[in-house]
Amino acid sequence: NAGVTQTPKFRILKIGQSMTLQCTQDMNHNYMYWYRQDPGMGLKLIYYSVGAGITDKGEVPNGYNVSRSTTEDFPLRLELAAPSQTSVYFCASSYLGWETQYFGPGTRLLVL
Amino acid sequence: RKEVEQDPGPFNVPEGATVAFNCTYSNSASQSFFWYRQDCRKEPKLLMSVYSSGNEDGRFTAQLNRASQYISLLIRDSKLSDSATYLCVVKRGGKLIFGQGTELSVKP
Numbered sequence: 344n345a346g347v348t349q350t351p352k353f354r355i356l357k358i359g360q361s362m363t364l365q366c367t368q369d370m371n372h373n374y375m376y377w378y379r380q381d382p383g384m385g386l387k388l389i390y391y392s393v394g395a396g397i398t399d400k401g402e403v404p405n406g407y408n409v410s411r412s413t414t415e416d417f418p419l420r421l422e423l424a425a426p427s428q429t430s431v432y433f434c435a436s437s438y439l440g441w442e443t444q445y446f447g448p449g450t451r452l453l454v455l
Numbered sequence: 456r457k458e459v460e461q462d463p464g465p466f467n468v469p470e471g472a473t474v475a476f477n478c479t480y481s482n483s484a485s486q487s488f489f490w491y492r493q494d495c496r497k498e499p500k501l502l503m504s505v506y507s508s509g510n511e512d513g514r515f516t517a518q519l520n521r522a523s524q525y526i527s528l529l530i531r532d533s534k535l536s537d538s539a540t541y542l543c544v545v546k547r548g549g550k551l552i553f554g555q556g557t558e559l560s561v562k563p
Contacts, residue, residue, distance in 0.1 A: 374549065376550075376551075378553075383555065383556075384555050384556075385459070385542060385553035385554050385555040385556055386499070386542075386551075386553040387553075388550055388551075391549070391550065393549065401550070433498055433499070440549035443489075443501045444501075444551060446498035446499055446500070447498060448497070448498055449496075449497075449498055
C-alpha cells in the first residue's frame with residue numbers, strides 16, 4: 344500500500360494564480376483532512392471530509408475549496424493565491440475519525 | 456489563548472540525557488491525547504497515545520492529568536535519532552488539535 348500520496352511535492356505560484364493540490368489514499372479510509380503548517384507552528388485544519396460527498400470547514404478555510412467525489416481522493420483547490428498561503432500542506436486520512444491519522448509527505452507551496 | 460500549548464523550544468541535550476516535554480490544553484471536552492513526532496521537513500507520525508493511567512513505550516513515557524488538563528512526555532537515555540519536533544495533539548470531536556511543537560536536538 345502507498346498510504347497517503349500528495350502531488351506536487353513543491354510548487355511556486357504567482358499571486359492570483361490558482362492550483363489544485365492532489366491527495367489520494369489507498370487504505371479505504373472514510374475520514375480525510377487537509378492541514379497547513381507554517382514555520383515553527385503546529386498544523387491547522389483547513390477542511391475535512393467524513394466520507395464521499397461530505398465536506399466541512401476546519402479552522403482556516405478561507406481561500407480554499409475542497410471536494411470529495413470518491414473515497415480515495417480529496418483535492419484542495421486554491422483560488423487567487425496570496426502570499427499568506429505560502430505554507431506546507433499536509434493531507435491525512437483515518438478510518439473512523441477517532442483513530443490515528445496517517446499523513447502524506449506534504450506539498451510545499453510558495454506564493455510570490 | 457491557544458487550545459494546545461507546549462513548552463517553547465528548542466531543547467538541546469547530550470546523548471543519554473532524560474528530557475521532559477510539557478503540554479496543556481484548554482478545552483475540557485477534549486477526548487483523546489497523543490504525541491506525534493515530526494522530523495525536519497517530513498510529515499507528522501504518531502509516537503504514542505496518552506492514557507490517564509500513564510503509559511510507557513520503551514524509553515518513552517507519557518502521562519495525562521485530566522484535572523489539570525496537562526500532558527507530558529518523558530524521554531529517557533536520549534539518542535541522536537530522537538532529534539525531531541514533538542507535537543502534543545488533542546482530539547476533540549472528529550478533529551485533531553495540534554500544539555506548535557517542541558524541537559529536540561540531541562548532541563553527541
